[in-house]
Amino acid sequence: MKKATAQAVKKNKIQILENWMKFQLTDEGLRDDLMNNEELHAQSVLLLDALIRAMETGETLHASSREFDPIRDVLGEISVMRARRGYSPRETASFVLSLKQSLFDAIEKEYKKEPESLYKEIIAVNNILDALSIFTFEAFLKGREEIILRQTDEINEISTPVIRVWEGILALPIIGTLDSARTQIVMENLLQEIVATNSSIAILDISGVPAVDSLVAQHLIKTVSATRLMGAECIISGIRAEIAQTIVHLGIDLSNIKTKASLASALRVAFDMMNVEVKKVDRRSNILLK
Amino acid sequence: MIVISKDSMGIIREQDVVPFRSRVKEYATKIGMSLVNQTKLITAASELVRNMLKYANGGIVTLEIISKNGISGVRLTFEDKGPGIKDIQLAMKDGFSTGRSLGLGLPGTKRLVNEFDIKSVPGEGTTVTITHWKNGR
Numbered sequence: 113m114k115k116a117t118a119q120a121v122k123k124n125k126i127q128i129l130e131n132w133m134k135f136q137l138t139d140e141g142l143r144d145d146l147m148n149n150e151e152l153h154a155q156s157v158l159l160l161d162a163l164i165r166a167m168e169t170g171e172t173l174h175a176s177s178r179e180f181d182p183i184r185d186v187l188g189e190i191s192v193m194r195a196r197r198g199y200s201p202r203e204t205a206s207f208v209l210s211l212k213q214s215l216f217d218a219i220e221k222e223y224k225k226e227p228e229s230l231y232k233e234i235i236a237v238n239n240i241l242d243a244l245s246i247f248t249f250e251a252f253l254k255g256r257e258e259i260i261l262r263q264t265d266e267i268n269e270i271s272t273p274v275i276r277v278w279e280g281i282l283a284l285p286i287i288g289t290l291d292s293a294r295t296q297i298v299m300e301n302l303l304q305e306i307v308a309t310n311s312s313i314a315i316l317d318i319s320g321v322p323a324v325d326s327l328v329a330q331h332l333i334k335t336v337s338a339t340r341l342m343g344a345e346c347i348i349s350g351i352r353a354e355i356a357q358t359i360v361h362l363g364i365d366l367s368n369i370k371t372k373a374s375l376a377s378a379l380r381v382a383f384d385m386m387n388v389e390v391k392k393v394d395r396r397s398n399i400l401l402k
Numbered sequence: 403m404i405v406i407s408k409d410s411m412g413i414i415r416e417q418d419v420v421p422f423r424s425r426v427k428e429y430a431t432k433i434g435m436s437l438v439n440q441t442k443l444i445t446a447a448s449e450l451v452r453n454m455l456k457y458a459n460g461g462i463v464t465l466e467i468i469s470k471n472g473i474s475g476v477r478l479t480f481e482d483k484g485p486g487i488k489d490i491q492l493a494m495k496d497g498f499s500t501g502r503s504l505g506l507g508l509p510g511t512k513r514l515v516n517e518f519d520i521k522s523v524p525g526e527g528t529t530v531t532i533t534h535w536k537n538g539r
Contacts, residue, residue, distance in 0.1 A: 289420055323423060323441065325448040326506040354441035361442065362449075362510035363496055 113236045114229065118167035120222035121215060129160055131214035141206060146197045155190055160211070162186045163240075180240075187244060191251035196259075201252040208245040212238065272298050274305040281382045282311045283375065285350075287320030295331040299338055312344050313382045317375050319350030329364045336369050345370070345385065349378035403470040413451055414460040422463065423448055426478065429465055430534075433474040439538040443476060446514040449507040450480045450530055456501055458484020458528065468533070475516070475535035486524040494520075 121128065133153060136142060147155075162183040169179040187208070194204045215237055223230035272294070275283045282305055286298060302314055316335065321328065332348060339346040349372040351359075359366065372378040383390060411422055426447045430440040447463075454461045461482030468477050487493045494512065499505035512518040517533035 291416060291419075323444050323448055325445045325452065326504045326510060327449075327452055330504050354438045357438055358441050358445045358514065361513045362445065363506050363513065364504065364510070 113167065114233060115168075116222060117219055117233045117237070118164065120218055121167060122164050124218040124221070125160065125164065128211075128214045128218050129156060131217065132156060132160070132211050135210050135213060136207070139206075139210065141203055143199065143203060146194075146199060155207075156211075158186055159183070159190065159208070163211075180244075183244070184247060187248055188251040188254075191248045192255035192258075195252045195255035201249050204248045204252055205245040208241060208248055212241050215241070268294060268297055272301055274301050276305075276309055276311070277315075277379065278382070278386075278388070280309075280311045280386060281313045281315065281379070282306065282309065283315045283317060283379075285317045285320060285375075288322075290318075290321055290328045290331050292331070295335065299335050302335065303338060303342055306339065306342050306344050313347065313385060314339050314344055315347045315349055315375065315378045315382060317350040317378070318348060318355075319352070319375070321350075324355050324359060324364075326362055326364060329359065329362075329366070333366075333369070347372060347378045347381060349373070349375045403468055406467040406469055406474070408464065408466045410462055410464045412460070412462050413454060416455060418460075419448065419451055419455070422451055425465065426476070429467060429476045433467060433476065433536050435476070435534070435536050436538070439534060439536070442514045442538070443532075443534040446511040446532055446534070447478055449511045450478075450532070453507050454480055454482045454484070456503075458482035461527075470535075473535055473537060475533055477531065477533040480530045481527065482529075483527040486526055486528055487520075487522040488524050490520060490522060 133156060136152065136156070137149065166179045166183050190207075191204050194207075195201075216234055219233050219237065220230060223233060271287055272284070275285070277283045282302070284298065284302055288294070290298070302316075305311070306314060316332065318324065318332070324332075336346040336348070347370045348366070351371055351373055370378075370381065372381060380390075409425075411418075411425060413419070413422060423444055426444050427440060430443055435443070451463065454463075459482075461480060461484070464479040464481070466477040466479075468475055492498055494509050495505075496509045497505040499507075508520070511530075511532065515532040515534045516539065517531075519531045520528070521530075522528040
């Protein structure tokens with residue numbers, strides 16, 4: 113890219129910015145619901161300044177060269193910020209692409225008498241802007257991925273609650289797949305809660321676990337052994353008919369573990385173990401007797 | 403035997419296991435497999451896919467709906483380029499494991515599905531094919 117091109121762009125910066133803003137504001141895809149015009153203007157200035165600085169630095173310029181690092185930083189920030197606000201990646205990319213027209217206008221003026229140079233310079237600028245718009249996609253995805261990772265952590269945290277159902281009885285409904293990381297959280301929460309509440313019985317309910325393969329079973333067995341080491345008894349409930357058959361065919365031995373089909377029957381066993389009796393009281397007859 | 407539909411899926415991370423399982427479930431539901439047979443097939447698939455991740459850093463699974471004598475079934479082929487299995491007979495024994503697991507993956511899978519086939523060349527990789535028919539027979 114020729115020095116003259118960078119200078120032409122710098123010289124006409126105000127004009128370019130004005131045209132670009134006009135283009136963006138009249139565009140059908142303008143999201144004035146997500147960002148006000150001042151902010152859009154500020155972002156546009158930021159990007160244009162960074163672009164001019166990068167163009168000034170080198171003649172042999174590619175979008176992947178080091179000179180473009182600052183502009184990639186600016187663009188990365190803009191993309192992530194837009195992703196958080198709910199912009200689609202297409203909208204962010206067209207933000208960059210919409211700069212083309214006003215840049216080309218300025219370059220055209222500069223090379224009016226040299227069509228060959230004009231062609232070369234336009235191609236060069238075009239390539240850079242294309243590469244930058246692709247970069248916004250990458251940055252957008254990265255922003256989204258961060259959000260997903262954070263949500264995964266949150267889900268893991270909230271999806272393993274330990275519930276105190278009775279004095280000394282804890283229940284742990286497990287929903288979703290039980291992998292190594294999840295088991296670790298479940299086990300930690302359970303053991304901590306056993307100490308904190310001085311409980312002697314823990315019920316692990318696996319009604320919400322879609323499939324029990326040998327790895328899940330191994331994790332369950334580990335959790336039960338750890339609970340026993342703490343001096344508490346562990347009951348596994350919520351074993352559905354199809355899961356029971358699968359476990360038998362797989363050859364997993366759960367005979368050392370107390371298992372029940374439903375949380376209700378597990379609770380009954382727990383009450384028995386604690387010598388607690390649940391009785392139905394007929395209030396009306398009591399009143400009559402009095 | 404005819405192949406009615408065919409699809410494949412790459413497995414490279416542990417996060418791929420859950421979407422893969424729901425894919426298998428989708429196939430099993432499509433041919434009207436009963437809940438028990440569905441669960442057996444999904445569990446078998448889950449075992450094999452975990453093996454693939456643990457010992458071979460992933461691989462490719464081919465999912466097929468096949469039909470034989472008017473009965474449809476799901477056939478899954480697990481291909482990896484891992485270290486392979488030296489002694490298949492030993493690996494098929496209950497309780498044998500080189501990876502500190504329960505050692506039920508391969509023999510258990512064989513018991514869960516109707517047809518089971520394993521081929522392995524040490525140093526080249528392993529291919530496991532399982533078929534489960536709609537009626538579970």
